[in-house]
Amino acid sequence: MKVGIKTYSDEKGYNHIPKIIDYADFIEILPLPDNDFYKQFADFDMEIRIHAPHQGQGADPADRNAVKRTMQCMKTAIGAADLFDSPTIVVHPGTYTGVGSTMRAIEFLKQFNDGRFLIENLPAECNEKGELGSTAEDMAPFVKTLGCGICLDFGHATLTEHAKAKGYKQIINEFMRLNPKYFHIMGGSIKENIDHKNLFYGDFDIGFFKECIPRDAYVVLETPHDAGMQKREIEFIKKGKYSKTAVFGFRKCRGIFE
Numbered sequence: 001m002k003v004g005i006k007t008y009s010d011e012k013g014y015n016h017i018p019k020i021i022d023y024a025d026f027i028e029i030l031p032l033p034d035n036d037f038y039k040q041f042a043d044f045d046m047e048i049r050i051h052a053p054h055q056g057q058g059a060d061p062a063d064r065n066a067v068k069r070t071m072q073c074m075k076t077a078i079g080a081a082d083l084f085d086s087p088t089i090v091v092h093p094g095t096y097t098g099v100g101s102t103m104r105a106i107e108f109l110k111q112f113n114d115g116r117f118l119i120e121n122l123p124a125e126c127n128e129k130g131e132l133g134s135t136a137e138d139m140a141p142f143v144k145t146l147g148c149g150i151c152l153d154f155g156h157a158t159l160t161e162h163a164k165a166k167g168y169k170q171i172i173n174e175f176m177r178l179n180p181k182y183f184h185i186m187g188g189s190i191k192e193n194i195d196h197k198n199l200f201y202g203d204f205d206i207g208f209f210k211e212c213i214p215r216d217a218y219v220v221l222e223t224p225h226d227a228g229m230q231k232r233e234i235e236f237i238k239k240g241k242y243s244k245t246a247v248f249g250f251r252k253c254r255g256i257f258e
């Protein structure tokens with residue numbers, strides 16, 4: 001299993017890398033489409049995986065009105081994957097923009113014919129429009145038509161519980177049938193409806209997440225840039241151990257560390 005950390009391709013992310021380079025196996029960067037700063041990550045002697053720009057940068061494969069921007073974002077991602085020799089590109093499927101959204105998104109992504117794409121599940125209620133690919137059922141047509149894999153984001157799948165008449169463990173188990181080998185993991189709270197917290201924060205059952213991950217997987221921490229905490233998070237994912245000397249941000253998960 002390889003455990004890495006996610007970062008934006010900005011100066012803040014760049015400055016964080018030296019602090020975790022001895023602990024993380026790889027980094028996942030999100031190249032920003034409006035500058036070339038991501039190329040500077042070549043300074044690090046480290047495996048780099050790519051996450052395509054997404055809604056935050058104005059990309060949305062399902063939105064007719066965003067075609068130009070989405071194209072620019074996808075080209076940036078593909079160029080970055082070529083540059084860093086990344087065998088995977090994580091792609092958000094997009095948001096619901098009316099009837100036919102899923103097919104529009106699939107048709108848009110199909111034109112790249114890129115076997116490196118891993119479609120990431122999004123939370124069902126991320127914003128007012130609603131997200132595509134929030135359940136295994138919604139994800140299936142992407143996988144089938146594009147012939148690609150998925151990136152299973154545990155936090156997004158967990159928060160999807162709020163919008164579906166299903167528990168998050170069932171939502172995750174259904175995704176596991178799509179055979180993911182690449183994961184995003186983080187802590188968070190169902191009660192507070194938040195994710196992207198440190199792994200030991202809140203009420204997500206991270207012991208359950210850990211059990212889902214196959215041995216040959218790539219696991220990306222989408223947690224705050226706190227090097228000391230990320231070191232412990234990596235240790236936990238790899239060995240199931242948690243350093244008792246640093247039990248901050250740690251609330252309801254005690255059972256699984258014992």
Ligand SMILES: [Zn+2]
Pocket residue numbers: 120153184222
């Ligand atoms: Zn994610």
